[in-house]
Amino acid sequence: MLEGKAVIGETDMLQTMQQDATDLASKALDFFDVTEAIEIARFIKKEFDRMHGPGWQCM
Amino acid sequence: MEGAQEELERRSKFLKSLIQKKKTIEQQEQHDHLQHNNVRVRACDMPLPLQNRAFRCARDLLDSMPSKKLDSKRLALTLKKEFDTSYGPAWHCIVGTSFGSYVTHSFGGFVYFSIDKVYVLLFKTAVEPLDHS
Numbered sequence: 001m002l003e004g005k006a007v008i009g010e011t012d013m014l015q016t017m018q019q020d021a022t023d024l025a026s027k028a029l030d031f032f033d034v035t036e037a038i039e040i041a042r043f044i045k046k047e048f049d050r051m052h053g054p055g056w057q058c059m
Numbered sequence: 060m061e062g063a064q065e066e067l068e069r070r071s072k073f074l075k076s077l078i079q080k081k082k083t084i085e086q087q088e089q090h091d092h093l094q095h096n097n098v099r100v101r102a103c104d105m106p107l108p109l110q111n112r113a114f115r116c117a118r119d120l121l122d123s124m125p126s127k128k129l130d131s132k133r134l135a136l137t138l139k140k141e142f143d144t145s146y147g148p149a150w151h152c153i154v155g156t157s158f159g160s161y162v163t164h165s166f167g168g169f170v171y172f173s174i175d176k177v178y179v180l181l182f183k184t185a186v187e188p189l190d191h192s
Contacts, residue, residue, distance in 0.1 A: 037159020045161045055184065057162040059153050 020051060101178075102171040109146065110170055113181055116141050117174050129177060131155055138181055146183070153180040 006022035013021070024047050028040040045058040098114045105113075120134050131154040142150040150168075153160065160180055162169075168183030 037157075038161060039159075041159045041161040045163075055163060057151065057160075057184070059158050059160040059162075059180075 017052065020048070024048070097175050099173045100170070101173060102169070104164070104169040105167055109142075109167075110172075112145070113138060113142070113170055113179070114172065114174065117172075117177075117179055121174060121177065129156075131177070134177070134179070138179070142181065142183070149186045150181065150183050154178070 006025060008018060008022070011018055021044070024044045025040075028043045031043065032039045034040075041058040045056050048056040048058070098118070100110070103110065116138055117134065120137055121129075124130055124133075135152040135154040138154075139150050139152040142152075146168075151162075155178060156176060158178070158180075162180075162182055163184065164182040165185055170182070171178070171180045173179070
């Protein structure tokens with residue numbers, strides 16, 4: 001598991017979803033190299049679509 | 060009768076060649092326009108007029124900014140507002156020099172291009188009306 005604390009810049013999201021987002025980001029960085037930005041974005045977007053319904057975007 | 064058929068075919072071929080020529084000229088003009096404005100289309104699902112509007116808007120704004128000082132937020136805001144106003148909600152715009160993305164977009168509402176050293180992602184999503192029941 002990646003060490004280091006996620007810092008939330010701005011948010012309009014339930015606390016539980018924020019936690020999901022940071023957990024998924026951490027997981028994505030375990031799976032992919034930090035330079036594989038598109039793969040990381042794809043992973044987080046797909047997981048959020050699955051967990052919280054379709055229509056999520058990730059950059 | 061055969062003469063009339065031949066005449067029709069001849070005219071049809073002539074019209075086809077005219078259309079083809081027009082298409083070629085348009086593509087060449089588009090290519091020259093992109094070269095001139097230092098634009099490179101990276102990925103696209105958008106009609107040409109909308110693309111050109113995005114390029115022109117981005118180019119004008121970048122030219123109005125002091126060199127060496129990119130205001131990416133302002134560029135994103137301007138493009139988003141411009142497209143929301145002209146083509147309806149909801150457009151999203153991301154501007155930067157280094158980012159990855161994965162998005163779901165409406166049909167015919169996606170363009171990813173670079174202009175100078177700036178990358179621009181502009182896309183549209185469907186808006187669901189709020190349920191006030």
